[in-house]
Amino acid sequence: MNVQESDYNNQTLYSITWPIFLELSLRMAMGIIATLMLGRYSDAAAAGVGVGNQLLNLFILVFNITSIGGTILIGHNLGARNLKHAERIAHSVFFMNFWFGVGVSALVVLFGNHFLMFFHLQGNVLHEGLIFIRICGASLFLESLSLALSAVLRSHGFTKDAMVIAVIMDGISVAGNFFATTSAFVLPLSGVTGVSWAMVFARFFAFFALLFVVWRRLAIRFSLRDCYHANRKDISDLLSIGIPSAGEGVSYQFSQLVITAYVVLIGSTALAARVYIMNITMLCFLFTAAIAQGTQLLIARYIGGGQFDRAYKRGWRTVLFAAGSSTIVSFIIALLGSDILGLFTETSAIVGLGIPVLWMNLFVEPGRAINIVLMGSLKSAGDVRFPVIIGVLSMWTVAVGLSYVFAIHLGLGLIGIWLAQGADEWFRGIFALKRWHSKPWMRLHPLITKNDAATK
Template structure:
């Protein structure tokens, strides 16, 4: 009897704590939400940059192969991420509308759905990995290194899908610090594993790309276990076997309503990047390696933008759920101004430093010579990318999920791909022409996103079955 009473008391206390947390959600500031996201994203990107940096000292071919393989795996990870973002938006809208039980039910559905997505994709990548890599028109040692990475890391994609869903649940409830904590632990595990693998520390048998790949698998498994514990600890949410076997159909429909258009936009972007990578590969291994290095460098420029965009997405979803439309509008505009300034300053600083940054990755003068003018093209690209990232994500939180995919497909293929070939190959501008084409694409989408946001899309968009009539 005492045990039963203790359990009941414990559960009541946990739910009371949840209600207190719920009341605090609407009082969270963009800064409180975004600084842990910034650190988390920095660490997440840092894993890729660190791996590329270390592998570049191992072999330029290994760095290029892993860079291309990462781009391929990134396409599939986007599928999981889109589902997770949809869940984060929907949970945020329910919390904004004070529908706690519905938010918890949807969280379970998101984890179950991502688990099955992850399992199916992992099998496909392992079976068809070589065929998919050959689409990038790579060969020789670049292909060999890429294939090792794809087969090992691809098999663990279901772990990545689970961690993305669990992180989304924590973030939607305002626990961005916890998600950041997991990223810190993952980076510690990864850096140690990279050092052992690439520099042969302690005589470890797994070396080079093989060791780096297994390090990522171990880090992903570690993250899933820690996230499961944190989800239970912070929001008293546990998962049963039935949550993975039977996923609520209504929750799936709602996540797909937001997720499928978002997936369409992101997949279109990734496939357009595949074509652009093939164009770059036709310019030679030096251009391909330069693109991999500059891509990693440019991530630093829009890192802050990604963090505050995601924080804004969380806030906008809550404001929309609570029908605070004017507050949502102002939040989007304020974030846009901050993001454009920050990304422009970061890109300009990188361009002015120039060669020393590229020399961190390679001592190959041919690669450095190609990369130096690209750093100035990044200065042109990043403000447009900031507009695109901030406002497209906010539009999705407001329920305007079709516009981003429509304008995205038109711009990515009509501008980015077409101009990349025209400027890079036809006019002979090489990688510089390709980067300028992508900058024009970012600006085009960013300007249209700004116009769309200022038109107050929630006044004409009814979010289908998301907050049960709270948006009308």
Template structure:
């Protein structure tokens, strides 16, 4: 990682973020395309896979957060121009996520059906969800490796490489979906089973290609030794950021399980509408996620190089861009209304529930942008506990409680749930803004100064 990373320290946000935008768009697009195609196969299949995918996402977070934490630590070491330690951290991250991935795959295969029971699914919807979880769950260790290798490339400024892999992976996936759902080329229609196996094949392909690019551009090899001999200090550094982040993200996913259970009581139309609008919402915060991740990379380098004013200004500039962009996009969807949802379904019951929710999305997304940008920037600065604490309090104290209160007690249904989630996003975003402006990294640096040095 010596020579290739030397040009990464002065990359602009645009140069880092545009490949991330395309990559995230393709990743999200793969889920949206699968949902869209399955909706033509069966609304119950689309709902079942949507809920099952929510469960799968919970387990992916176990190693996704360690990958992000690794990217931050590698970025800080590159900012401090400690290239040897950056390489060492990369290998440690790979070893950690290898074992996490195997454990998570085993847990999902063995207990996936039991976990799905929390969603209160029934009939064909439950059958479709179970099929998806069993097949895709077995390949989750491949997802863990893919996330780690992508994080290593991104930390070194190679965001275009992971973008290329995403493009190829999506082409492969779409072809597989077409065969599975529409029976192209004379193949039998296999529905959810075919879609699930397509995802497994795409993951195998992604890992193989990412291995190649990591070796080609960064000259890093991973051997069996790197899976056994992990650097203890690197593990500690990764976990300092990763554990609070995992707690925050897992808390969010579990709160969404509870909210999904609340929505399931409103009927199949509300459940399907939630799945479809969740996909539409992803398009609203796609731009935010890409520039937030680009900002995260830059902030980690600035903090590593002790360029604190530069880090502060970068976070605030990104915040303004993200909030404006998310508001414009979400308002566009709200104004468009029915034609957007009709891309997914013609069911009048689902349309009646879903169309008003698009206006609640326009309220939610600017707050989500504030939350995403500044909470991720705080983690890059080493302040990972604060986002976790505020997140857990808000998710359960606001999102879950208000979802029940507004949705059930006040009879607003899915609209009440979305308003509650919007209030949660704005609450966390405002606290993140105040924390970012307080420069928490300076407090950490003062605390790290030996007491004897302060008295000299």
């Protein structure tokens, strides 16, 4: 593999993280801006797209089965300087995400209305949500392939390239949103339909751009042959890591869908408020998500190269920094809550409902930061099952169970939803702290550990 030198073994967390941070910021901005514009266009459109987007995010997590597994396995092989094996894994990731994408796109287009009916949506909210998931759902196979290509690039340290592509992709989507939701231009596609097609076009661009950059940077060429041929051993390894890792995310999205159904029972005002608040609170853990991904890439390489003490210290430094930064940002957002919510909607009832929830988010964010950073780091270290077991147990007993008790049974509404969410994040975060301190890789990689100790 004629790989352009990235010096991945000497990369710092900062050099890896800042492009990831910008990329995540832009991807998040795309959803926030779309919601903001739709909120000005129609609260029903914003609510319908918000629910539809949750559904699509659930299916997108299926694609992470191989993307997560590929990132970890490629990182391990790069750390061990096994470049040929790393390239072979990249082809296997492309193969699996192609078929996952085709299958999921067909499923969403054919049965999208049945998925939305789960939330008992009615009237314009149901109509707008159905338009969104049918159009955007048909392009999910492009999202699947883009995730595979992005995972390959990031694993090799080329995070800046993925960031640049995200900038252009989001620019395309935002421009389409503007034209579709304002009267600046008379277009045949407006409202939710126009917003949806703008996202489809942006995904087309991202896929072909990533395909080109992977070829230029890594000299890896993907072809039609990659769509029907892959190494069986690689598939087995990818699934053994990816299914548990992505399984936690899938379970989380399912649990959030159930909680959304609870919010529907509270009322349409609460549903619209939750959609807006979820977009706003993404800003609180944005940096946490970026620094967690950068840390995972480094830890995968450290573990692959037998640098266990370096991996251990990196995890602790990251979690302290992430918890502090997310708490500060959430405090600032709570202080400016009425002004920020006013950007999304002019409905006073929604603003009044949302402000206390933004203050409640101060309780959520530190626990979420610990959970995101250390659970992801444990997966990169090879400890895949533990995060899934704790995650699934907590999100269904603590998050879903307490959401019903607090929000419905005790009548606390959205405050009860966020209180339960905070309890879930802290429960998982505390277990992650204890697990990281136990250094599980000493048991998972005994042979490498002994060899590493012998060389010292």
